[in-house]
Amino acid sequence: MIPAALALLKRDLSLAFARGGGPVLAAGFYITLMAMVPLSLGPDAQTLSRIAPGLTWLCLALASLLSLERLFERDYEDGVFDLLRTGPLALEAVALLKCLAQWLGTGLILSLMTPVVMIILGAPADAAGLSLIAALIGSLSFSLIGGVGASLTLGSRKGGVLIALLVLPFYVPPVIFGAGLMDAYVTGAPIAQALGLLGAYGLFALALSPIAMGAALRSALN
Amino acid sequence: MALAAYPRNAYEKPMIISWLANPERFSKVFAPVRPYLAAATAILFVWGLYLCFASPEDYQQGDTVRIMYIHVPAAWMGLFTYLVMGVSSFFGLIFRHALADAAAKAAAPIGAVFTALALVTGSLWGKPMWGTWWEWDGRMTSVLVLFLFYIGYMALHASIEDEMRAAKSTAILALIGLVNLPIIKFSVDWWNTLHQGASVFRADGPTVAPAMLWPLLIMALAYHLLFIWLWLVRIDSEILSRKYNGLRARISFREGGA
Numbered sequence: 001m002i003p004a005a006l007a008l009l010k011r012d013l014s015l016a017f018a019r020g021g022g023p024v025l026a027a028g029f030y031i032t033l034m035a036m037v038p039l040s041l042g043p044d045a046q047t048l049s050r051i052a053p054g055l056t057w058l059c060l061a062l063a064s065l066l067s068l069e070r071l072f073e074r075d076y077e078d079g080v081f082d083l084l085r086t087g088p089l090a091l092e093a094v095a096l097l098k099c100l101a102q103w104l105g106t107g108l109i110l111s112l113m114t115p116v117v118m119i120i121l122g123a124p125a126d127a128a129g130l131s132l133i134a135a136l137i138g139s140l141s142f143s144l145i146g147g148v149g150a151s152l153t154l155g156s157r158k159g160g161v162l163i164a165l166l167v168l169p170f171y172v173p174p175v176i177f178g179a180g181l182m183d184a185y186v187t188g189a190p191i192a193q194a195l196g197l198l199g200a201y202g203l204f205a206l207a208l209s210p211i212a213m214g215a216a217l218r219s220a221l222n
Numbered sequence: 223m224a225l226a227a228y229p230r231n232a233y234e235k236p237m238i239i240s241w242l243a244n245p246e247r248f249s250k251v252f253a254p255v256r257p258y259l260a261a262a263t264a265i266l267f268v269w270g271l272y273l274c275f276a277s278p279e280d281y282q283q284g285d286t287v288r289i290m291y292i293h294v295p296a297a298w299m300g301l302f303t304y305l306v307m308g309v310s311s312f313f314g315l316i317f318r319h320a321l322a323d324a325a326a327k328a329a330a331p332i333g334a335v336f337t338a339l340a341l342v343t344g345s346l347w348g349k350p351m352w353g354t355w356w357e358w359d360g361r362m363t364s365v366l367v368l369f370l371f372y373i374g375y376m377a378l379h380a381s382i383e384d385e386m387r388a389a390k391s392t393a394i395l396a397l398i399g400l401v402n403l404p405i406i407k408f409s410v411d412w413w414n415t416l417h418q419g420a421s422v423f424r425a426d427g428p429t430v431a432p433a434m435l436w437p438l439l440i441m442a443l444a445y446h447l448l449f450i451w452l453w454l455v456r457i458d459s460e461i462l463s464r465k466y467n468g469l470r471a472r473i474s475f476r477e478g479g480a
Contacts, residue, residue, distance in 0.1 A: 169406065219394075
């Protein structure tokens with residue numbers, strides 16, 4: 001079972017990186033979105049530094065949506081899922097591994113960029129470590145919830161926009177907790193509560209989303 | 223001994239439910255009830271609206287307080303309908319009842335309209351009371367998210383052609399939503415206390431005087447009956463449309479085969 005899981009993870013990761021699209025595209029989108037912020041709101045340093053933590057979270061959430069459409073769609077269309085179903089892994093585990101690969105390919109890279117982007121927008125440099133941790137937890141929850149949206153829309157013809165519409169309301173808690181955490185840090189308020197809530201939501205998504213994805217995939221494959 | 227009380231197979235369910243779960247029987251039983259339900263709804267609305275205008279003005283809010291009788295029950299119904307949708311989805315998913323799927327699908331647009339009504343009347347009420355159309359207050363934000371849920375649910379249902387699959391996918395979505403709604407509500411409240419400065423109204427407001435409670439209760443009852451009536455009509459038309467589609471598929475199959 002472990003070798004099968006590792007093989008699937010390796011396959012999905014190499015597919016994500018080999019096509020060149022996923023990670024580079026998401027990173028490019030993230031930076032472009034960030035560059036639009038001063039262009040639309042003005043370069044006033046004081047304004048930017050005040051809204052930097054929140055904006056980073058907004059852009060992180062939007063950039064996480066990008067590769068969701070392709071998460072299951074191709075393997076569903078060319079029959080890989082039918083094959084995977086006969087293997088040793090449960091569909092829930094397959095879905096979880098695919099989300100994990102997607103996160104390693106995009107969410108991880110976006111998270112690594114988050115402290116840099118925040119500092120460029122004027123947040124204090126000592127917030128870098130905390131913002132990295134928060135972004136790692138947040139982007140993992142985004143990937144897991146996004147996977148649920150992607151599995152539910154399998155076989156529908158609306159794809160990307162529909163996934164965004166379904167998934168964004170579920171992004172509300174991590175965005176609130178994550179942005180609240182950075183806000184608390186910058187203003188000097190205690191951060192334990194926000195960090196705890198963010199972590200709790202991440203664990204909740206980890207526990208619930210494989211079940212939902214498994215059910216949705218099973219319904220799509222029958 | 224104890225085992226004997228359990229149903230012997232999955233198809234053995236409580237008598238009434240399984241008896242009514244047959245879509246055609248459901249239509250037959252409830253079709254004669256519907257006109258009475260419609261009449262009762264209309265009477266309650268006339269009575270409730272009369273009471274709304276007969277009730278005293280608020281000493282602070284003046285006439286605008288009458289918006290409350292439209293607004294508050296609409297907000298209640300927005301939540302209640304989601305609960306109905308979630309429970310129907312649960313039965314559809316677990317017991318694979320076609321009728322439960324139809325019930326969940328039928329409830330969604332009604333709930334969306336109630337929620338939209340709550341948002342619009344809230345906005346109209348907010349302008350004279352707080353001086354703004356919209357305030358990023360915890361409750362308003364949560365209701366807005368609820369409205370987005372309904373939109374997403376309906377969009378997902380419309381985008382999947384196969385009826386069975388659409389029912390299953392939307393049922394999963396509705397259940398995830400049911401679990402997540404309290405969390406979203408909590409997070410929005412948490413966010414709201416974080417940004418307390420701009421908030422206009424605090425806690426639950428003044429307690430309602432009996433003279434205002436009566437019209438509110440009558441209106442709430444009228445809204446509930448309206449929901450049940452519309453829901454039954456929509457379930458029935460859903461059953462009919464499925465029957466029609468089934469017949470059409472059979473005819474085209476026969477013609478193709480000949």
